[in-house]
Structures are given as structure tokens and as C-alpha cells.
Amino acid sequence: MQNIIDGFLKFQREAFPQRSALFKQLASTQSPGTLFITCSDSRVVPELLTQQEPGDLFVIRNAGNIVPSYGPEPGGVSATVEYAVAVLGVSDIVICGHSDCGAMTAISTCKCLEHLPAVANWLRHAESAKVINAARHHASAADHLDALVRDNVIAQLANLKTHPSVALALEQGRLNLHGWVYDIESGAIAALDGNSQRFVSLAEHPHTCALASQPSSAA
Numbered sequence: 075m076q077n078i079i080d081g082f083l084k085f086q087r088e089a090f091p092q093r094s095a096l097f098k099q100l101a102s103t104q105s106p107g108t109l110f111i112t113c114s115d116s117r118v119v120p121e122l123l124t125q126q127e128p129g130d131l132f133v134i135r136n137a138g139n140i141v142p143s144y145g146p147e148p149g150g151v152s153a154t155v156e157y158a159v160a161v162l163g164v165s166d167i168v169i170c171g172h173s174d175c176g177a178m179t180a181i182s183t184c185k186c187l188e189h190l191p192a193v194a195n196w197l198r199h200a201e202s203a204k205v206i207n208a209a210r211h212h213a214s215a216a217d218h219l220d221a222l223v224r225d226n227v228i229a230q231l232a233n234l235k236t237h238p239s240v241a242l243a244l245e246q247g248r249l250n251l252h253g254w255v256y257d258i259e260s261g262a263i264a265a266l267d268g269n270s271q272r273f274v275s276l277a278e279h280p281h282t283c284a285l286a287s288q289p290s291s292a293a
């Protein structure tokens with residue numbers, strides 16, 4: 075823990091003064107353009123891998139970068155999505171899975187989760203990815219996991235669209251959805267191309283989008 079406190083002291087001494095004008099501006103307002111949803115995994119650092127500053131990203135993190143479908147008893151993820159879209163008016167939502175994901179490994183290896191009832195319950199929100207993935211042939215366990223990580227990003231994008239605030243913003247043409255998979259070892263990102271439903275290199279195709287909404291003609 076001491077390294078955490080030492081880090082804070084260093085932040086106060088060095089990083090904070092360098093950004094004092096930014097923090098002064100952010101003291102009473104925020105207008106992040108993007109909601110970034112990713113896994114709690116310690117190796118995935120949204121602000122680092124997108125090179126964003128405080129105030130730029132509104133972030134949701136949980137095991138498996140999961141967004142439960144909207145339902146009669148919305149939870150914390152649903153409330154945060156709603157606030158980001160309906161109040162902050164973000165123009166983009168990224169769902170970012172990653173390589174070597176523990177949550178997806180638990181699903182792909184059918185690990186017994188009886189001793190982890192909360193995890194087992196939570197991962198049921200990835201059930202459609204699990205079923206679709208299980209119906210495919212995989213050359214190896216590694217391929218199986220990589221495909222499941224991607225299928226889960228696609229499944230969570232579908233879940234996201236069940237949220238009323240998201241559905242409305244899409245209908246009004248003011249929201250774009252992005253599905254990414256970050257590779258920890260290489261630092262590469264594969265992005266879902268909504269047209270082909272395939273993942274492509276974001277570096278080679280920087281305008282790739284899972285769902286670019288168009289302003290409704292009926293609006």
C-alpha cells in the first residue's frame with residue numbers, strides 16, 4: 075500500500091501542478107465526449123491506451139466489461155450508462171474487451187464457479203456470447219478464448235442497445251457505438267466493423283465503427 079501513497083504524494087508534487095489550469099477548469103464541470111466501458115483488469119488502463127486527460131473519459135469497469143440488458147430492476151451499470159448518455163450527452167460509447175480476460179477464461183474453460191456465486195451470477199449477462207461461441211469450432215484453447223472475448227464485445231453492444239437512453243440517442247443520430255479488443259502483449263486494438271461484423275486493426279482502419287448512427291429522417 076505504501077507505493078500507492080507514495081504515488082499520490084508524487085502526483086501532488088509533480089503531476090497536479092502541471093495540470094493545475096485543467097483541474098481548476100474541471101473543478102465544477104465535466105463534459106466527457108466518450109463513455110468507455112472495459113474490464114476491471116489491472117492491465118487495461120483506458121486513459122493510458124487512449125492517451126486521454128482527466129475530464130475526457132466517463133468510465134465503467136467491471137469483470138468482463140459487461141453491460142446487463144435493461145430490465146425492470148436496473149443496476150449500477152444501467153444508471154451510469156443512462157447518466158452518461160442522457161445527462162452528459164456523450165457522442166460515443168466504447169466497449170473494450172481484452173486478451174487473457176479472466177472472466178472470459180472462466181466461461182470458455184467452463185471453470186466451476188460454485189465457490190464464486192457473485193461472479194457466476196454476473197457472467198450470466200454474457201450467456202449469449204457463450205452460446206454463440208460454443209457453437210463454433212476452435213483450433214485451440216487460445217483461439218477459443220480470443221473468439222469469446224470478441225463475441226462478448228458483440229453481445230454487450232447488443233445489451234447496450236436495450237437501454238432506453240441509448241436507443242433514443244441512436245434514433246436521434248447523436249450516438250456512435252464502438253466494439254474494441256485490446257491486446258495486452260502487443261498494445262494493438264482490434265475494432266468491430268459494423269458493416270462486415272468482423273474485427274479489423276484499428277491502427278489500419280482508424281475510422282472503424284460498430285454502429286454509426288444517422289440522424290433520423292422522421293426527427
Ligand SMILES: [Zn+2]
Pocket residue numbers: 113114115137138139172174175176177178
Ligand atoms: Zn477481463
